[in-house]
Amino acid sequence: MSDLLALRGGPAVWSEGWPEWPQTGPDTERRLRETLHGGRWAISGEWTGQRPQEARLADRFARFVGARWCVPVDHxxxxxLIALQTAGVRPGDEVIVPGLTWxxxxxxxxxxxxxPVLADVDPRTLCVDPAAxxxxxxxxxxxxxxxxxxxAMAEMDAxxxxxxxxxxxxxxxxAQAYGATWRGQGAGTLGLSGAxxxxxxxxxxxxxxxxxxxxxREVRDRAEMLRGDGRRYGPGPHTRGQPDMEEADVVQGWNMHLTEFQSTLLLDGLERLDEQNRTRARAAKTLDERLTEQDDLEPIEPYAANDTRAYYHYAIRLKKDGFGGRGAEAVAEALSAELGRWIRPPYRPLNEHPLYDPRRLPSGTVPEAATRLDPTRFELPVARRESARTVLLHHSMLLGNQRHLDAVVEAFAKVRHLAAQLAPVGDS
Ligand SMILES: Cc1ncc(COP(=O)(O)O)c(C=O)c1O
Structure with a gap:
C-alpha cells in the first residue's frame, strides 16, 4: 500500500473502471429502433394498431411492485406532485416530509x-423518525x-x-427503493400511492x-388525467390515424407524459432489475461484513420488517474517532480519488440546503406563507449529525466483481491508515 493518498498525488488503489451505468441488454437497441420506426413517439400521438409502450409499462410495473395500477410520468x-394532488392536499395544508432527502x-x-414540515430522521436508517x-x-x-x-425503508408500520x-x-x-419490501409487500404500495x-x-x-x-381505482383515474393535460386513454375500439386519448373534462392537468422511447427503456430495464438487485444485495452484505471488521465504521441498521432491501446508494457511517476524526466529506473525497468514482456525502439537511428555500417561489413572498415556508424554523439535529458522518457508494459499484469489492475495502483501509493526510477538521 502506498504511503501517499491519491488525493495527495500517490497511486490510486483502483484504476480499472467500474460497471457502466445505465446498463443496456442484448435487445435494448432493437427495441428502441422498433419504437423509432413505429410511428408513435408519444402517447399524445395517433393509434398505430399497437398498444403504446407506455400502457405496457404501466401493467408491467404495477405487477413488479405489487400495486393494482401504475401511471407512468415524466419525472x-x-x-x-400527482400523489399530493390525488391525496387531496390543498393550498395551505401541511405535509410532513423527512428533513434528510432529495x-x-x-x-x-x-x-x-x-x-412542507420537516421532520428529523432515525439514526439507524436515515429515514424519517416516526416519533418526529x-x-x-x-x-x-x-x-x-x-x-x-x-x-433502507422508513418505519411503515408506525x-x-x-x-x-x-x-x-x-x-x-x-424513488430509491425499487424492489424493496416491508413484510413482503413492495415499497410504494404501503400507502395511498407511491412515487x-x-x-x-x-x-x-x-x-x-x-x-x-x-x-x-379512483386515485389512478385522476392520476391518469392529471398527467395528460386532462386527457386519458379512451375506451376503444381505436381507429388508426386517430388519437386513442380522449378529452375528459374532469381535472386541470399538465403535460407530464413519458415518451415512448423512455417507456421502451424502462420495459427493457425491468428485465434486468431483479437480478441486479440480488447482485447488489450480495455485494452490500459483503461490504457490511468486511468494512466493519475494524471498529470505526457502522452499517445502516434496517428495521426487521424491511425484509428485502434495495440499494440506491450503499451507505456506511464513520464512528466518532475513526479516520482521525475527519468528517464524511473529507473521507469521501479521498475515497473518490482512490477509486475513480464519486463517493459522496449524503444530502445536506433541508433546513440548510442551498437548493431548498420555497420562500423563493412567487407564493412564498406572501407574508404569512414566507414564515410558514421558512426551512430554518425546523431543527434537524440527527439529520445534521448523521449526514456529517456518512459516505455513499452508488449502486452501480455493487454490480462489479470480487476485485471491485476488494478495492473498496482497500481504499477504506488506506484512507483510514493515512487519515493524517486529510484536511484537518474544520478546514474546508
Ligand atoms: C427520494 C427521491 N425523491 C424524488 C426524486 C425526484 O425524482 P426526479 O429527479 O425524477 O424528478 C428523487 C431523485 O432525483 C429522489 O431521490
Missing amino acids: GTSAL VACASVVARAGAV VDAAVTPRTAAILAVHLYS LQAIAERHGLALIEDA FSAQQGKALTSGEGGLFVTSS
Whole structure:
C-alpha cells in the first residue's frame, strides 16, 4: 500500500473502471429502433394498431411492485406532485416530509401550494423518525410523505398507525427503493400511492422519468388525467390515424407524459432489475461484513420488517474517532480519488440546503406563507449529525466483481491508515 493518498498525488488503489451505468441488454437497441420506426413517439400521438409502450409499462410495473395500477410520468417529481394532488392536499395544508432527502420531496409540496414540515430522521436508517412525524402533526396536517432513503425503508408500520390515528394520507416516495419490501409487500404500495423516479442514477432508469402507483381505482383515474393535460386513454375500439386519448373534462392537468422511447427503456430495464438487485444485495452484505471488521465504521441498521432491501446508494457511517476524526466529506473525497468514482456525502439537511428555500417561489413572498415556508424554523439535529458522518457508494459499484469489492475495502483501509493526510477538521 502506498504511503501517499491519491488525493495527495500517490497511486490510486483502483484504476480499472467500474460497471457502466445505465446498463443496456442484448435487445435494448432493437427495441428502441422498433419504437423509432413505429410511428408513435408519444402517447399524445395517433393509434398505430399497437398498444403504446407506455400502457405496457404501466401493467408491467404495477405487477413488479405489487400495486393494482401504475401511471407512468415524466419525472419522479411529477409522480410526487400527482400523489399530493390525488391525496387531496390543498393550498395551505401541511405535509410532513423527512428533513434528510432529495430537495424535490419538499419543494414539490410547496409547488402544490402546501407547506412542507420537516421532520428529523432515525439514526439507524436515515429515514424519517416516526416519533418526529407524530410530534409534527397539527390540525393543518393533510399528509405524510415517507421516503425510503439510500438502502433502507422508513418505519411503515408506525407511519401507517400515525396516519390512521390522525386521518392523514400516507404517500411513499420509493424513488430509491425499487424492489424493496416491508413484510413482503413492495415499497410504494404501503400507502395511498407511491412515487418512483427513473432519473439517470436510479436502479431503473430512462434518463428522466417517473412512475406513480396506487391500488385505488379512483386515485389512478385522476392520476391518469392529471398527467395528460386532462386527457386519458379512451375506451376503444381505436381507429388508426386517430388519437386513442380522449378529452375528459374532469381535472386541470399538465403535460407530464413519458415518451415512448423512455417507456421502451424502462420495459427493457425491468428485465434486468431483479437480478441486479440480488447482485447488489450480495455485494452490500459483503461490504457490511468486511468494512466493519475494524471498529470505526457502522452499517445502516434496517428495521426487521424491511425484509428485502434495495440499494440506491450503499451507505456506511464513520464512528466518532475513526479516520482521525475527519468528517464524511473529507473521507469521501479521498475515497473518490482512490477509486475513480464519486463517493459522496449524503444530502445536506433541508433546513440548510442551498437548493431548498420555497420562500423563493412567487407564493412564498406572501407574508404569512414566507414564515410558514421558512426551512430554518425546523431543527434537524440527527439529520445534521448523521449526514456529517456518512459516505455513499452508488449502486452501480455493487454490480462489479470480487476485485471491485476488494478495492473498496482497500481504499477504506488506506484512507483510514493515512487519515493524517486529510484536511484537518474544520478546514474546508
Ligand atoms: C427520494 C427521491 N425523491 C424524488 C426524486 C425526484 O425524482 P426526479 O429527479 O425524477 O424528478 C428523487 C431523485 O432525483 C429522489 O431521490
